Amino acid sequence: MIIVLKEKPNKSQLESLLLWLEDKGLQVHISEGTSRIILGLVGDTATLDTDLISALDIVDNVKRVQEPYKNANRKFHPDDTVITIGNTSIGGGNLTLMAGPCSVETEEQIVAVAKAVKASGATMLRGGAFKPRTSPYAFQGLGDDGLRLLSLAKKETGLPIVTEIMDISQLPLFDDVDVIQVGARNIQNFNLLKVLGTQDKPVMIKRGMSTTYEEWLMSAEYVMAGGNKNVILCERGIRTFETYTRNTLDISAIPVLRRLTHLPIVVDPSHSAGDAALVAPLSNAAVGCGVDGLIIEVHNDPEHALCDGKQSLRPEAFDKLAKRLFALHQFIKAQED
Amino acid sequence: MIIVLKEKPNKSQLESLLLWLEDKGLQVHISEGTSRIILGLVGDTATLDTDLISALDIVDNVKRVQEPYKNANRKFHPDDTVITIGNTSIGGGNLTLMAGPCSVETEEQIVAVAKAVKASGATMLRGGAFKPRTSPYAFQGLGDDGLRLLSLAKKETGLPIVTEIMDISQLPLFDDVDVIQVGARNIQNFNLLKVLGTQDKPVMIKRGMSTTYEEWLMSAEYVMAGGNKNVILCERGIRTFETYTRNTLDISAIPVLRRLTHLPIVVDPSHSAGDAALVAPLSNAAVGCGVDGLIIEVHNDPEHALCDGKQSLRPEAFDKLAKRLFALHQFIKAQED
Amino acid sequence: MIIVLKEKPNKSQLESLLLWLEDKGLQVHISEGTSRIILGLVGDTATLDTDLISALDIVDNVKRVQEPYKNANRKFHPDDTVITIGNTSIGGGNLTLMAGPCSVETEEQIVAVAKAVKASGATMLRGGAFKPRTSPYAFQGLGDDGLRLLSLAKKETGLPIVTEIMDISQLPLFDDVDVIQVGARNIQNFNLLKVLGTQDKPVMIKRGMSTTYEEWLMSAEYVMAGGNKNVILCERGIRTFETYTRNTLDISAIPVLRRLTHLPIVVDPSHSAGDAALVAPLSNAAVGCGVDGLIIEVHNDPEHALCDGKQSLRPEAFDKLAKRLFALHQFIKAQED
Amino acid sequence: MIIVLKEKPNKSQLESLLLWLEDKGLQVHISEGTSRIILGLVGDTATLDTDLISALDIVDNVKRVQEPYKNANRKFHPDDTVITIGNTSIGGGNLTLMAGPCSVETEEQIVAVAKAVKASGATMLRGGAFKPRTSPYAFQGLGDDGLRLLSLAKKETGLPIVTEIMDISQLPLFDDVDVIQVGARNIQNFNLLKVLGTQDKPVMIKRGMSTTYEEWLMSAEYVMAGGNKNVILCERGIRTFETYTRNTLDISAIPVLRRLTHLPIVVDPSHSAGDAALVAPLSNAAVGCGVDGLIIEVHNDPEHALCDGKQSLRPEAFDKLAKRLFALHQFIKAQED
Secondary structure, three states: OEEEEOOOOOHHHHHHHHHHHHHOOOEEEEEEOOOOEEEEEEOOOOOOOHHHHHOOOOEEEEEOOOOOOOOOEOOOOOOOOOEEEOOEEEOOOOOEEEEEOOEOOOHHHHHHHHHHHHHOOOOEEEOEOOOOOOOOOOOOOOOHHHHHHHHHHHHHHOOOEEEEEOOHHHHHHHOOOOEEEEOHHHOOOHHHHHHHHOOOOOEEEEOOOOOOHHHHHHHHHHHHHOOOOOEEEEEOOEOOOOOOOOOEOEOOHHHHHHHHEOOOEEEOHHHHHOOHHHHHHHHHHHHHOOOOEEEEEEOOOHHHOOOOHHHOEOHHHHHHHHHHHHHHHHHHHHHHO | OEEEEOOOOOHHHHHHHHHHHHHOOOEEEEEEOOOOEEEEEEOOOOOOOHHHHHOOOOEEEEEOOOOOOOOOEOOOOOOOOOEEEOOEEEOOOOOEEEEEOOEOOOHHHHHHHHHHHHHOOOOEEEOEOOOOOOOOOOOOOOOHHHHHHHHHHHHHHOOOEEEEEOOHHHHHHHOOOOEEEEOHHHOOOHHHHHHHHOOOOOEEEEOOOOOOHHHHHHHHHHHHHOOOOOEEEEEOOEOOOOOOOOOEOEOOHHHHHHHHEOOOEEEOHHHHHOOHHHHHHHHHHHHHOOOOEEEEEEOOOHHHOOOOHHHOEOHHHHHHHHHHHHHHHHHHHHHHO | OEEEEOOOOOHHHHHHHHHHHHHOOOEEEEEEOOOOEEEEEEOOOOOOOHHHHHOOOOEEEEEOOOOOOOOOEOOOOOOOOOEEEOOEEEOOOOOEEEEEOOEOOOHHHHHHHHHHHHHOOOOEEEOEOOOOOOOOOOOOOOOHHHHHHHHHHHHHHOOOEEEEEOOHHHHHHHOOOOEEEEOHHHOOOHHHHHHHHOOOOOEEEEOOOOOOHHHHHHHHHHHHHOOOOOEEEEEOOEOOOOOOOOOEOEOOHHHHHHHHEOOOEEEOHHHHHOOHHHHHHHHHHHHHOOOOEEEEEEOOOHHHOOOOHHHOEOHHHHHHHHHHHHHHHHHHHHHHO | OEEEEOOOOOHHHHHHHHHHHHHOOOEEEEEEOOOOEEEEEEOOOOOOOHHHHHOOOOEEEEEOOOOOOOOOEOOOOOOOOOEEEOOEEEOOOOOEEEEEOOEOOOHHHHHHHHHHHHHOOOOEEEOEOOOOOOOOOOOOOOOHHHHHHHHHHHHHHOOOEEEEEOOHHHHHHHOOOOEEEEOHHHOOOHHHHHHHHOOOOOEEEEOOOOOOHHHHHHHHHHHHHOOOOOEEEEEOOEOOOOOOOOOEOEOOHHHHHHHHEOOOEEEOHHHHHOOHHHHHHHHHHHHHOOOOEEEEEEOOOHHHOOOOHHHOEOHHHHHHHHHHHHHHHHHHHHHHO
16 A cells, blocks of 8 residues: 655654554555655555545545455456356356346246246346336336246246345345345445345346446455355446447456456346347357356347336347357357467 | 337337327327327326337337426425424525534544534534445444434434434334435435335435436435435435546536425535535535535544545534535525525 | 427417428427427428527427438448458458557557568558647657658558548648548547548548547538548547546447448457457457457557557567457358358 | 556566666655565656556556646646736636627627626627537538627627637637637647647637546646646536536536646536526536636527527526626625635
């Protein structure tokens, strides 16, 4: 950590700062310039509160040299995390397709879609039971009935389930769920993250609309600090000035996160674009730069879907896409060998 | 609501759409252009799900003419909402100052700050007991002990308390709290909003870092739809490309919300800027354009504050600022008469 | 075009508006709702100034149904534009690699890099002679000497040149240049765009840091309206809240522009990321979703480059990348057949 | 300047870096931590190219401690710059109102508006002759005829003129102009800025839609480095995710720039909001936090204005606003004494 002092700092305040830092077991290197003094701290600075230091009268600014996350940090865990879920696994060079409807609506719907996406190569079933909707007057999902229907589809197809939790109180209903999704709007619902850290199902954290990479990894750290090391990161587009697409898919997140963390990375091309016609090109792009998985909306009747039908693929379109993506993934892997 | 159809729409699909819309009790006006057909819907369209319609094969896009919020809408409630809290009230032309430390730390601290800010004219005490922190390793607030200390300070000074709730499970601890704050990170924690709609304490909703005005008002609508009409909106800066200030205070939110809604509007100049030196000019700006209240961080020892000391004022600075703001508020009101 | 009127519009003002619109040769369909009147305009609305109409007292808002660009619009020109430049061409299913240093520095450098990138399959040479730099104290490029060195490298290798113009006055120096680049900072330098529309060299327009798709296409329209139909669009990342990468590559621009326009689309992975290690994965992503070309920084000595060395590839790294990209492009094309 | 090295840097590369830095006359303080080495540079680092250093293999990142601008920097010029223009001056505690139509249209219009705004207390006349328009098909301004009409209005009223230049080639037409405005789209048209630095009229630089404070001040530095010290900075809103207002007025720019620079600061409330009804509250906010001037659109017939009428005030509304703003400015100044 580097502390840049203001010009002409009060000497006694500087002395107390130095004593306090040394008291924390840190070595301090002082660089005295013509106009500024810079302190270089050596030691374990992860527990230092930068806000506290930057609030001091004599301090201009503070800069971390080390990342504030540990469990999620590739530096300390160089090998990719591979998470096994039923018969499938995510991370470590696989391409995992998660597919299903935005919302669970009926038994017929969810079972039909599950069978279709399984036949196309998907190894996980997605589907919303609890739906975060901007309007209190919009369809809010079937709730526990939706979870029950997902279980039926799982029994029929053997596909493990990934679905969203919206509140801690819903956790007891998630017994038969395989991966618990934290939605973009809850990425900094720290109480929820803490609770998910103390249970043992994998957790998939969707990036918030204005969440930086570091904040995202800190949210993963909340789960991991509680003991649960099975965290998946899902890029789903960020909010920018461009409104033609619903969100702006940040494709760079894939190679950047690959460098910063060992956790598996998934892309959601359906919510990023909000447009079924963009799902295929964006999926291609994500596989092209090494994503571990994709979560894609598929609906057997998108025109009558109760939410977000605009971005759902029909099963035939998903089937064609899945075949191409697996082939592309093999091609890319072969290039890298 | 206006529905713009794609070019050359399938006729039988168009007929089913028209039947379906009339079935909902809506009148449909059809404008047939050279290349496009436009449908103008007349009637109560608030319950129509635009996602559903825009997903149809023949639909290019859908545009609402009416706002999707009702309870929060000034059109249906032309008079300002004035919320009475203990001896103070917010809305309707008052200037309400809420002040106190970022975090409650000790009895001495909170009582001293409460007495000081009361003497300066603040009529509500702020202070964090549950603190949302980006890092799981940072100080998370004193929790229920913090609430207990706030109660002590309230007993000593008579100042009503505004403090943040982070999870539904904390609600039973909020008995002695006067205004429940929903933080920026929870603005779309819809389960929390619904629960707050069924209890009777006023709720202050801070704008999220990338929340539009409409989304913000929809979050207020979640609370109001549950029966609780006492909602306060708090602008605290949005996330932009500019990183010199912690967030970018969106000052236009004040006159825009004034037009869109009857709810009281508060500005948080401390968190917007993240810099104590900017609190006074931004407070001036907010009062200059008609804000109903300000929530300002004050700490008797900001250099040793456990969080966010950088943006806290000392009591003497707050005292000077408060006097000026009340005078400025009187001046502005006199100009308008 | 749709005009939504305010509630209870003044009748005589409405009548003058209707007369004025009909005077322009437009048919007006009126939808009268319970609270609002909506006007649907039929006819050629491209020349109507929406600002003018939306300024009227009785008008709430105006919405275009048709895009405001014509020459650049795929609707009116369904076939891809293919631009031939020397022995190469761009658009229509090719993958064109443009490569070279950020800045032209010496004859040895530019000739060596030109030979290297040609051997790797690049068919155009990039290199900056006039360099837009944020600081007036930073290296501003070699200017006309740089153009002269580019010409030497062109003579040696036969590679056509793409390089940036910063001001109209430089145009006479661009005689031997093959594609004139308009930089991100000049995307709305309309006087420059107009002049480039009256000469016959192809123009490559880089997207500005906060330019929407529509604004970008309107800038292309400025050039095309002057008679020059050979415009190339280059996505180079937009400015967002994320600062880890220099800019955020908007990969969705590729499929979106493919739909909106017939013009060729190029991606600049070097400037988007500002990090040489991200150039390969982002190039893969772009080829994966169908880009027409890539413009990549290559330097034989990036550590001593006078600008932007951080994002430059060494020739060997470019060679490996180019081979993979051509193979990937063939694979993707074969999938689509 | 601080240079953070990557872990385990190559020793001989480190030695060459140290030699090279010492060769530049800089002292280097080395802080060796457990995992990282940090170099603190002492001396005049303003001429060091950070891009160059950060490109080195052994360098992780580079952080400036000193701002990269000198002429515009308050540290080196603690006193406010006050610019005298005809009978008025801007900076140093005055409130200067610049007012007039978006576009100059006719002699009658510009003379009438000029007389009206002068009567209300404006001391400068604004009006566009060259208009940057997104569409090539929109009204582009009257050009030199517009400048001629501005001169007539100046002769009639004595008001100095501020108007926008779009290209270097227009400069000879600006003889009778008093302040040359650089528009938001040209803020990084460095060739134009350089030329404006070599002439002696004051230059007002509008902030670009995604320009940081530092980039803005660097654009001012381009003008000042050429010898022209009379630069005015004009905040006119930035582009964010919020689309209800045309742009988001960044009110914090006023106190932040006040700290960073000695140059006068102006706010354009008309273009920020794009809505006449927001001009008064935003002007109040700007005066409330200490702006030096406002540039406000006034039109005697906004409904028939050829551009941007939506945001123009009528002369009577401007008159009422101007009176209040001068009174508010006096009130604020009296508070500060």
